[in-house]
Amino acid sequence: MEAKIGYQIFPDRFYSYYNRGNVKWNTPITAKNYSAHTMYGGDLKGIQEKIDYLKELNVDFLYLTPIFESNSNHRYDAKDYFKIDPILGDENDLKNLITVLHKNNIELCLDIALNHMSNESIWFKNALNNEKEKEFFRYENGDFTYWRDHKSLVELNLESKNLRKILWQDENSAMKKWTKLGVDHWRLDCAYDLGFDILKDIVKHIKSLGENHDIIGEVWAYPKEWIQIMDGIMNYYYTVIIRNMLNGSLKPKIAAEILKNTIKDSGMKILKSWNMLSSHDSPRIKNTFGNKWKLAVIMQFTLPGSPLIYYGEELGMEGDHDPFCRGVMEWDKVNENNETLKFYMKLIDLFNNSIALKKGKYYEVISNDENILAYYRKYNSIRDGKLVVINPTNEDKEIQLYFEESLLLDAMHLFDHFSDNELYIEMGSVKGKIPANSFGIFHMKPREYKTYSAYKRL
Structure with a gap:
C-alpha cells in the first residue's frame, strides 16, 4: 500500500473543447452573475487535450467531480446515473479520456452522489405520480426528504432492494457499468449520509470487479471508523488541524498530539486517504493560509496520505468560498516563471522519489x-x-x-x-x-x- 498524488478537476472549469457553455470562458464569477446553471463549457475532451500538462505534473490519478446528466454545473443533482451530461460529452469521450489517461499511467476516479438526486429526474417525476419509482425516494411524515432541505436534491431510499440493484449491485448497475468501461476508483459524495452498512455493501460489490478499485468517501469527521470500511476518506480532519495550527488557534505541541493519535488509530490505510487543503467546497489555499500557504502544502505532502491538488492551486489561483473557488483554470499562468508552479513541481518530484513519503x-x-x-x-x-x-x-x-x-x-x-x-x-x-x-x-x-x-x- 502506498500514497499517490491526485489532481481534482471541476470539469466545467478546466478546459473547453466543444464550447458548449452559456457564458464566455473568462467571464469573472461575481455574486450577481452566479447561478448553478451557469455553464462555462469545460468538457471531457478538454481534459484529454491537456493530458501533456497532467503528465508533466506527474500526478498518479485524476479525480473528477460528477459527470452524469444534471441541471447544474456541479452535477451533484444527477438526473440519470447511466448517462454523461451532454455538455461534457458522451460515452465515447469518457472512453477516449480513460484510454489516454491509462496510456500515461494516470488512473481515473469518478464522483457519484448516491444520497440524493435531482428533483427533475424522471424517477422523481414518476414518484410524484405514485408510480413504482416512489420506493426509490425517502418519504417521512407525509413528504419526501431533501438533502439539507434543498428542494432540488431529493434523497434516495437506499433501503430499497430494487434501487440498490440498479445503482451498484447488479452487473449492469450504474457503478458497475462505468467501472467496466475503465473507471478505476470512486469517490462517494456525502459518504457519511450513506451509513456504515450501505458503504460496506457498495465496497463489496465494486471490489467484486477487482480489489484494485478504491472507494474513497467524503467524510468531514475523525477518520478511524470510516477507513475501516472504505479504502480511504477525504481527510478534512487533517485540514482543520493544519488550518488552526497555522492561524495560531492550535498550539503545534497539541497539533502533534492530535496527529499522532489520528494516525495511530487509522493505521496504514490512511495512506490512501486524500490529504485535503482546498476543493470545490472550500476557499483556495492562498485565501485560507495567506503567507503561510507553503507550510500548509508541505504538511499536505508529508503527512501520511495521498495529497490531492485542486486544479489551479499549483498555479497560485485564488478564490474565496463557493462559487469563487470554482473559477476557470488560468492557463496563462502555466509558464517557467511561475514560482508557485516551480514549488509544486519540486515537491511533487520529492514525493515521487521518496519511499518514506509514499509508504x-x-x-x-x-x-x-x-x-x-x-x-x-x-x-x-x-x-x-x-x-x-x-x-x-x-x-x-x-x-x-x-x-x-x-x-x-x-x-x-x-x-x-x-x-x-x-x-x-x-x-x-x-x-x-x-x-x-x-x-x-x-x-x-x-x-x-x-x-x-x-x-x-x-
Whole structure:
C-alpha cells in the first residue's frame, strides 16, 4: 500500500473543447452573475487535450467531480446515473479520456452522489405520480426528504432492494457499468449520509470487479471508523488541524498530539486517504493560509496520505468560498516563471522519489519548543527517512528534537531539500535553527570520511 498524488478537476472549469457553455470562458464569477446553471463549457475532451500538462505534473490519478446528466454545473443533482451530461460529452469521450489517461499511467476516479438526486429526474417525476419509482425516494411524515432541505436534491431510499440493484449491485448497475468501461476508483459524495452498512455493501460489490478499485468517501469527521470500511476518506480532519495550527488557534505541541493519535488509530490505510487543503467546497489555499500557504502544502505532502491538488492551486489561483473557488483554470499562468508552479513541481518530484513519503511510517518528534511541529517519516532505512520541521511563528527558533531513531549517529548530516539549512546531531537528538514562518524537509546522509564509516556494520 502506498500514497499517490491526485489532481481534482471541476470539469466545467478546466478546459473547453466543444464550447458548449452559456457564458464566455473568462467571464469573472461575481455574486450577481452566479447561478448553478451557469455553464462555462469545460468538457471531457478538454481534459484529454491537456493530458501533456497532467503528465508533466506527474500526478498518479485524476479525480473528477460528477459527470452524469444534471441541471447544474456541479452535477451533484444527477438526473440519470447511466448517462454523461451532454455538455461534457458522451460515452465515447469518457472512453477516449480513460484510454489516454491509462496510456500515461494516470488512473481515473469518478464522483457519484448516491444520497440524493435531482428533483427533475424522471424517477422523481414518476414518484410524484405514485408510480413504482416512489420506493426509490425517502418519504417521512407525509413528504419526501431533501438533502439539507434543498428542494432540488431529493434523497434516495437506499433501503430499497430494487434501487440498490440498479445503482451498484447488479452487473449492469450504474457503478458497475462505468467501472467496466475503465473507471478505476470512486469517490462517494456525502459518504457519511450513506451509513456504515450501505458503504460496506457498495465496497463489496465494486471490489467484486477487482480489489484494485478504491472507494474513497467524503467524510468531514475523525477518520478511524470510516477507513475501516472504505479504502480511504477525504481527510478534512487533517485540514482543520493544519488550518488552526497555522492561524495560531492550535498550539503545534497539541497539533502533534492530535496527529499522532489520528494516525495511530487509522493505521496504514490512511495512506490512501486524500490529504485535503482546498476543493470545490472550500476557499483556495492562498485565501485560507495567506503567507503561510507553503507550510500548509508541505504538511499536505508529508503527512501520511495521498495529497490531492485542486486544479489551479499549483498555479497560485485564488478564490474565496463557493462559487469563487470554482473559477476557470488560468492557463496563462502555466509558464517557467511561475514560482508557485516551480514549488509544486519540486515537491511533487520529492514525493515521487521518496519511499518514506509514499509508504513510510509516521513517528512523533518531540521538540524543546512547543511552538514547533516536527515529525519523522521512514520506510526501511534511515537513509530514506525524512524529518519534517514546521515553524509557524514570527520568530527564528533554536530547536532540539527527540525521536525514535536508533541509527541517528553523530556521523550523520541532515540537509534540507528546500534550502541550505542544516541540522546537526547531538547524542541521538537533533539541533539547529529554523527561521520564522518556514519549514524544512531534512534528509540524512552519512558524513564522508576517507576510510571510516560508522555504518559499516549497520
